[in-house]
Amino acid sequence: MSATNQRIDAKRLWDSLMSMAEIGATPKGGVRRLTLTEVDRAGRQRFTEWCEALGLQVRVDAIGNMFARREGRDPSRPPVLMGSHLDSQPSGGKFDGALGVIAGLEVMRTLHDLNITTEAPIEVVNWTDEEGSRFGHSLMGSGVWSGVYSQDKAYALKDVDGVAVGEALEAIGYRGPHPARPFKADAYFELHIEQGPILEREAKQIGIVTGAQAQVWYDAVITGQDAHAGTTPPSTRKDALLAAARVIELVDATMRQRGEDGRGTVGFLQVHPNSRNVVPGEVRFSVEFRHPLEAEVEVIAGSFPAAAEAAARANGCSLQLTELFRIPAQPFDQSCVALVRDAAARLGYSAREIVSGAGHDAVYVARHVPTAMIFTPCKDGLSHNEEESILPEEAAAGCQVLFEAVLARANREI
Template identity: 55%
Template sequence: MQNLTVNGDRLWRSLMETAVFGGTPKGGIKRLTLTEEDRAVRDWLTEQCLALDCRMSVDEVGNMFFTRAGTDPTLAPIAIGSHLDTQPTGGKFDGILGVLAGLEILRTLNESGYETRHPLMLVNWTNEEGARFSPAMLGSGVHAGVFDRLYADTRVARDGQTFGDALEAIGFRGDTPAGSTGMAAMLELHIEQGPVLEAQGKDIGIVEGVQSMRWYDLVIEGVEAHAGPTPMALRKDALLAAAELILLVERIANSHAPGVGTVGCVEVHPNSRNVVPGRVALSVDLRHPEDDQLDVMEAELRHEIGARLKDGFAITLSEHWRSPAVKFDSLCVDAVAEGAAACGYSSVRIHSGAGHDSAYIARVAPTSMIFVPCLGGLSHNEAESTTKEQCLAGAQTLLNAVLCLDRSLDVRAGDALGTIGVAVGMGSVGHIEDTATPGDNRI
């Protein structure tokens, strides 16, 4: 294992070579899912993998699988990869690094003639970003049974095209039934998209899971009034109540570290300089690695909203979306830790604050992730930046972890279809409405 070393220069060249598919003048990438740019990078990946004698399959929602044979044909493949689509003003690394590091590992293994026991399978998941077709992580979600194929096919882009039509237009509707591709395990390398590794000076993040996340809509109704002649004591200013709730979300998050809380959207009505706001709508995003701690954060929010109702404001809190905490498989997490340590990389165990394909894949296969730093924690931005050395460290850790799992795992192909530790029914829920008014104190 110590002698197998990925080629950092070759990996970097792959990153730069594919960055032209949708490349922007500012050095970013605009490669929305299932567009011509997406087709171009998919064709490029196909050509590279077929040249490595990998077997290709594409499933019904365009997820791409390239398999390098192992020595034991009865074993299920170990999967590596991520996604190649980007945000409208995305960078060169988000998702892409995970796929191209996987390609680099296939090349390294072929070059050395190294034979793994399990087959090794490179994956490109369709529509991770959710920027063109909402929701995000759609391809991996269908694979994991979170969504069905019909749901995916009927998602509609702003340009009016459906996911299904777009998939066929670029020629990537495969015939492999969605979800039928078994895996012994899945490892995903990704940029952190946050500032923790950089702030702590660590090379590698060993990802233990994905935070529990909930999105809420909060609407505050006061009384609209003229800003001049209305004495302060006689006002019901919805924006003042909103400001207190914005600061409350911060206080709740601060008292439940490492939980976070964010108000990202504010809409003020009527939004006129000389009118006391009568209504304010806020989005609230709460996250915590532990579901029960997120329950506590939510309860505190609801309690304080209840107190506000006594002041004569009408406040409605609706749950818009939720995603429960994901705990990655301990064997996979340990393999990542061992992979980083084998090369002397500094590392820290962290939870992902963002959603990833691996959050869904963890429902049907043992899974973990590897994070590398990105400059300033910046992502979803054309200025997204990770150095060649950081990419190399991530790819080398990924290779080490794969070889570690190849030794320790013993999953038969027939057992690798959603039979391992799947928590069914913990999935994303729809728009749960929970309304409270002063006369109907249900918050």
């Protein structure tokens, strides 16, 4: 590892990660920090206090995205952005998203400690509702900011209790005064755990993320007929859960036809009336497919709906399949990726290039701003799980690469 006195404080980074993990902590060691809840508000407040202690200016836009700004020597230059998200899955881990936000804060703290004034301003971002677990639409804050879908559409989304996004923003006081739309920025860097096994398996300290794979997401509703479990013979059953099982089998088969690069998941399911002695009459569930090749996702999107409808019909039921969104494969900016690659090499970290299997705010931000991502390994590739785990030195390595890349970008000659 190269010698430099410009080092982040690894212990402070880890202590701050553990401090944030106290908010929404679960008995199994994870976090439950659902977006726009009181727990999310508490996490946002702690982040704000940390930022303001450094003299950073924190602003909030209309979808609740938070931007903490450190001025540069040249106020006319667009800022270099870095960040991720603080919201979690219902049974999430400590590091998914939070690592990127807290590492961005540590970059700011290190610049402050070393009395470094960058040429361009720098901003650390906390994007609203990356996970999509409460309102069913992931990448919401970055999606509205980047214009992928409208603010009004986002405001109208409701959780299972009927609470709308707009109401939830108001309830926690984070419906900010600034417009949620792209502003001129010089670059965006996002540090994240890999959420997969590749880096750990190959003993690499850093993932140089070159882009993200394509995705298509659906909401599915299968309608049959609820009936008495004891008196309804097989010939007259319209079992919505059985039909859903056939469609879920189809999702799995569609994934496996594409080998190790294929991804297909049903992660949410509701059965009605959900009584043990009633044949289910309605099932609602999610469907998503992902693949590094955009063409493969297009093939799936062209064939799966009809095949799924046929599977439901063969079991006496009807299927309503609504495409929520389709995300094309997103390559990241070569010059920003090169800064990550150079930083890892200069610091002596083992690294490899990798395509992100997960969706990240960086995917939408990249539509407007030159973007790159940095991955750190996570134990057993496990994420979206309370047992999600990384080592302090892995967090520190990722943060140090982030520091080097952001500093180089903010001080570049233009």
